[in-house]
Amino acid sequence: MTTLNTHPTTAPATSAAGGGGSLRRVLWAAQILLAAFLLIGSALPKFAGQSDAVRTFTDIGWGQWLRYVTGTVEAAGAIGLVVPRLAGLAATGLIGLMGGAVLTQLLVLEPVWSLLPAVFAVVFAAVAWDRRAESRQVLxxxxxxPSRTP
Known part of the structure; x- marks a missing residue:
């Protein structure tokens, strides 16, 4: 007798977008690289008080507390990107962060640098779309x- 296992966590890792496993592999590579960049190249310098990070947030004019909040969101997003179940939700949150970065670059800092977070946002949108089934399951x-009744 054959048993059909339909538990969602045991389903094969294929792309929700229908592109098969190759799209998922490409997105995984992008997720890993972006997570490393966000954690090592962006969040850690903010936490360490690197002079460039401090100067940038001084130029923004909202205070250094925003540097810590931004670093925390970047670190949490980086970790979420490499956890399959959380990758779509992390990518969705990072789209918002990148939108803020684009606006900040355009309006306050260097408009030419707004292209980098815009490209990141597009990649995060692809990840969020590909991982939408997992995101729905988590939500x-x-x-x-569980309801608790006395």
């Missing part, structure tokens, strides 16, 4: 909080 599990 559904959060909504199904």
């Amino acid at each position: 559904r599990s959060l909504r199904r909080a």
Whole structure:
């Protein structure tokens, strides 16, 4: 007798967008590289108080607290990008962060540098789209909080 296992976590890792495993592999490579950049190249200098990071947030004019908030969001997003179940949600949150970075570059800092976070946002949008099934599953599990009756 053959048993069909339909548990969602045991399904093969194929792209939700229908592109098969090759799109998923390309996105995984991009996720890993972007996660490394966000954590090592962007969040850690903010936490360490690197002079460029301090100067940038001084130029923005909102105070150094924003440097720590931005670094925290980048670090959390980097970690989320490499956790398959959280990758889509992390990518969605990072789209918002990149939108803020684009606006900040355009309006306050160097407009030419707005292209980099814009390209990152496009990649994050592709990851979020590809991981939409996992994101829905996580959100559904959060909504199904057990009811406690005395």
